[in-house]
Amino acid sequence: MIQKRFMVGILAVLVSVAVAGSVHAKALMMATTTSTDNTGLLDYLAPEFTKDTGIELKWTSVGTGKALKLGMNCDVDVLLVHAPPAEKRYIKDGYAESRREVMFNDFVIVGPAADPAGVQGLTVATALSVIRERGKVFVSRGDNSGTNKKERLLWKAAGGPAPEKEAWYVQTGQGMLSTLNITAERGGYTMTDRGTYIKYSHQHGGKPPLNVLVEGGVILKNQYSVLILNSTNCPAVQKDLAQAFSAWMAGDKAQGLIADFRLLGMALFTPNAQ
Amino acid sequence: MDFIVDGFFRALVLLIHGDPQTLSAVATTLKAASLSIGISLIMGVPAGFCLGYYEFRGKKTARIIVDTMLALPTVFIGLLVYAFLSNRGPLGGWGLLFTIPAISVGQTILALPVITALTASTLDSLDQDLRLTLISLGANKRQLFFTTLWEVRYGIVAAAMTAMGRVMTEVGISMMVGGNIKWHTRTITTAIALETGKGMFAEGIALGLVLLAIALVVNVSVSVFRR
Amino acid sequence: MSRTLYTLSGVSRCYGADRALDCCTLTLYGGGITGIAGPNGSGKSTLLKLLAFIESPDEGSIFFQGREEHPFSSAVRHRVTLMPQTPFLMRRRVFQNVSYGLALKKDGEAVEARVRQSLSRVGLDFEKFAGRWPHELSGGESQRVALAARLILDPEVLILDEPTASVDAASSFLIKNALLDFAAKPGKTVILTSHDASWLEDVSDTVIFFFRGRQVPEKTGLMLFGPFYEDSGSGVWVKRGEKGAEIPVSSPPHAESVAAVPERCLQLGQGDGGDAVWFRAEVREVARRKGSPHAQVTLIGAGFPITLSCPVGDAPDPGAMVDVTYPLTDLQWL
The missing domain is CATH 3.40.50.300 (P-loop containing nucleotide triphosphate hydrolases)
Structure with a gap:
């Protein structure tokens, strides 16, 4: 009967989809920050990594806060994040067993060319207190990411608590590129890692509506590290694959690739593995 | 507003040239959606049948529960499924997190109430004389069930289409338990979220149009099947 | 057979x-x-x-x-x-x-x-x-x-x-x-x-x-549902219908009983037997069938439908007001 053929057809589709969906290969699962993904760095490195090691690299790009949480729950094998103080605490709490610094760039404060708060050329601490005093729009990631953690730290360094409910303080809860777009729309200031900013400039054909106004100083350094999870906490993670990735990232080839990753002639990250 | 026009042309280019990333996202979307719709049909049609066809104690309460489930927010389902499938969760051992079946589990929770509720209301509005006619023509209980199901086939197809629309357009679950992993669990909607996040609005619009094109193809083929 | x-x-x-x-x-x-x-x-x-x-x-x-x-x-x-x-x-x-x-x-x-x-x-x-x-x-x-x-x-x-x-x-x-x-x-x-x-x-x-x-056992020509009322003056039980019209009945066993009168007991005119009662009704339809000496008459009395059969020659015209009578002893309480 027609009915039977219909039902059998539905079942056949289901079984084939289920089989297709459950094919497993040797793959390393990584949680990383939006900046490494949004800039295109991982799309550039991953095929090389696979070619050299035979390991497929899969990643989910989330804020550093969520990446650390995914590691805590053993849902990934390895982390590539950028919040050194939080990372050190993470190791002390027994969630990760080792941390390897692989590259860095720096944070900058960007704003409209008109610079309504007049912060160009100031130090970070002064610039932030001027923005706070004048109540000019400042857009924050507000997502507990590495960038957001750093920004809150800088507000404290500038004297006084990090802003929260102030009318001029906008928390987007989104990734860095999104936040840059929102900042441009609002004509405000924000803090970004340089890599993402260069990507953003590239998207606007080298003439972005936001300019770098504040830069320089050790305090603005943005260090990226590979974290290998603690196998006592997470016995099921693929530690060997994670170690292979960590070693490969610190190796000469990857370090050279990172140094060569450029947009508009500018390097987005500086390798610094030891 | 150039990116709207741009997006339209990008959509044509993506589709005509068969951009591999787009095709991968389309395939992932379709795999996850058909798996979840299939499971939802297997579970939801009999459940909806019982809910719409039979009279029993607690039927009203069951209907209220199902109708309430229609309002489940996708991010909440995503969170719930994540909590279960996380390696720290009760079903962590299955190793499903960040896979297409994981997305399907969440989407099944999304689609099941839709299919159950719509099947139930289709059967609710069914002519009482159908049952009478089938029994009087000599149907046994099994034949009664299957013929009734066949009589409401268009209603069930409509329910599946509605659920399909809901499942293919959701982003919360795919993002949360799929992880938006390129070549693996990146669906059209998570790709749109990603492109938008990167400020690539034209790409986002192109992908949205691709999703719309798929919906069109599915609906056209269904209307052909109905004829 | x-x-x-x-x-x-x-x-x-x-x-x-x-x-x-x-x-x-x-x-x-x-x-x-x-x-x-x-x-x-x-x-x-x-x-x-x-x-x-x-x-x-x-x-x-x-x-x-x-x-x-x-x-x-x-x-x-x-x-x-x-x-x-x-x-x-x-x-x-x-x-x-x-x-x-x-x-x-x-x-x-x-x-x-x-x-x-x-x-x-x-x-x-x-x-x-x-x-x-x-x-x-x-x-x-x-x-x-x-x-x-x-x-x-x-x-x-x-x-x-x-x-x-x-x-x-x-x-x-x-x-x-x-x-x-x-x-x-x-x-x-x-x-x-x-x-x-x-x-x-x-x-x-x-x-x-x-x-x-x-x-x-047989075809019902008139059916009345409770409540019924006892006329305080005469002591006669009646069913009250539209516009104060009444149909007399015998004393009901319960307030919610149903009165039924077989069709063969209903007749046109004012009855003459000792227990005959009658009421006014309007003729709605008169149906005749080939070969049958009787006409089927449908009436409305006090708003209630009544059917009876009468010889073709005695059939009233539709729209006419007539009296309908029946012996009170033939009323059955259901």
């Missing part, structure tokens, strides 16, 4: 608080056509569903050819078939609708020829109708397709609920002929209901009367 086909003993069927069949006991004989008459809501349709073993009684038992049977029982499934009041056709072509019962039996023998024959029995042309969808049929055609779907099964008992309630005159005629042909075959029984009492009497070999979920 008069072999016992059905025996119902103490059968009740309720829908919620509504008791459609109330401790009904009756016997139906096989062969020929049995008509079931009664007002709307008297439980006729429910009775038919039970006789067709579509539903089970809440209380009591139904015996078919001496054996107690139940829905889905293999003994009755392919031997008894019911056609409901509104024809229900499945969303398939006429051919599939008519042959559906054969498919259920996995009977694949000469299906097309049998469909052709069944359709021709109800006056439908195979070539023209077999490929049609239900929505391409008129009400009368649908009803006839539904009947063809029953005739093809060649059942022993064919049960029909109001087969001509909502069809045109031509369809009604074709349905009636199909039923008479079917019933004329040996070993076949037709049981049917109709709102049209004279049509029913015309086609049926036997008519049984149904009222308030039970068989009643």
Whole structure:
């Protein structure tokens, strides 16, 4: 009967989809920050990594806060994040067993060319207190990411608590590129890692509506590290694959690739593995 | 507003040239959606049948529960499924997190109430004389069930289409338990979220149009099947 | 001819608080056509569903050819078939609708020829109708397709609920002929209901009367539901109707009792017997049938419907105000 053929057809589709969906290969699962993904760095490195090691690299790009949480729950094998103080605490709490610094760039404060708060050329601490005093729009990631953690730290360094409910303080809860777009729309200031900013400039054909106004100083350094999870906490993670990735990232080839990753002639990250 | 026009042309280019990333996202979307719709049909049609066809104690309460489930927010389902499938969760051992079946589990929770509720209301509005006619023509209980199901086939197809629309357009679950992993669990909607996040609005619009094109193809083929 | 086909003993069927069949006991004989008459809501349709073993009684038992049977029982499934009041056709072509019962039996023998024959029995042309969808049929055609779907099964008992309630005159005629042909075959029984009492009497070999979920011995011409009032002055009990009009009754056993007067006890004019009572009524319809010396008169008295029969020569004109009389002792309390 027609009915039977219909039902059998539905079942056949289901079984084939289920089989297709459950094919497993040797793959390393990584949680990383939006900046490494949004800039295109991982799309550039991953095929090389696979070619050299035979390991497929899969990643989910989330804020550093969520990446650390995914590691805590053993849902990934390895982390590539950028919040050194939080990372050190993470190791002390027994969630990760080792941390390897692989590259860095720096944070900058960007704003409209008109610079309504007049912060160009100031130090970070002064610039932030001027923005706070004048109540000019400042857009924050507000997502507990590495960038957001750093920004809150800088507000404290500038004297006084990090802003929260102030009318001029906008928390987007989104990734860095999104936040840059929102900042441009609002004509405000924000803090970004340089890599993402260069990507953003590239998207606007080298003439972005936001300019770098504040830069320089050790305090603005943005260090990226590979974290290998603690196998006592997470016995099921693929530690060997994670170690292979960590070693490969610190190796000469990857370090050279990172140094060569450029947009508009500018390097987005500086390798610094030891 | 150039990116709207741009997006339209990008959509044509993506589709005509068969951009591999787009095709991968389309395939992932379709795999996850058909798996979840299939499971939802297997579970939801009999459940909806019982809910719409039979009279029993607690039927009203069951209907209220199902109708309430229609309002489940996708991010909440995503969170719930994540909590279960996380390696720290009760079903962590299955190793499903960040896979297409994981997305399907969440989407099944999304689609099941839709299919159950719509099947139930289709059967609710069914002519009482159908049952009478089938029994009087000599149907046994099994034949009664299957013929009734066949009589409401268009209603069930409509329910599946509605659920399909809901499942293919959701982003919360795919993002949360799929992880938006390129070549693996990146669906059209998570790709749109990603492109938008990167400020690539034209790409986002192109992908949205691709999703719309798929919906069109599915609906056209269904209307052909109905004829 | 008069072999016992059905025996119902103490059968009740309720829908919620509504008791459609109330401790009904009756016997139906096989062969020929049995008509079931009664007002709307008297439980006729429910009775038919039970006789067709579509539903089970809440209380009591139904015996078919001496054996107690139940829905889905293999003994009755392919031997008894019911056609409901509104024809229900499945969303398939006429051919599939008519042959559906054969498919259920996995009977694949000469299906097309049998469909052709069944359709021709109800006056439908195979070539023209077999490929049609239900929505391409008129009400009368649908009803006839539904009947063809029953005739093809060649059942022993064919049960029909109001087969001509909502069809045109031509369809009604074709349905009636199909039923008479079917019933004329040996070993076949037709049981049917109709709102049209004279049509029913015309086609049926036997008519049984149904009222308030039970068989009643004869046709009811007047029916009154409580409450009733006792006139404080005269001590006479009455049913009050529209515009203060009243119909006299005897003293009711309960406030909610129902009064029924057999049709044969109702007459026109003011009665002369000692216990005769009368009331005013308006003539609504007068029906005469070929070969019958009596006319069927429908009236409204105090807002209640009344039917009675009178010699053709005495029949009043529709619209006339007349007196209706009956002997108070013939009123039955139900």
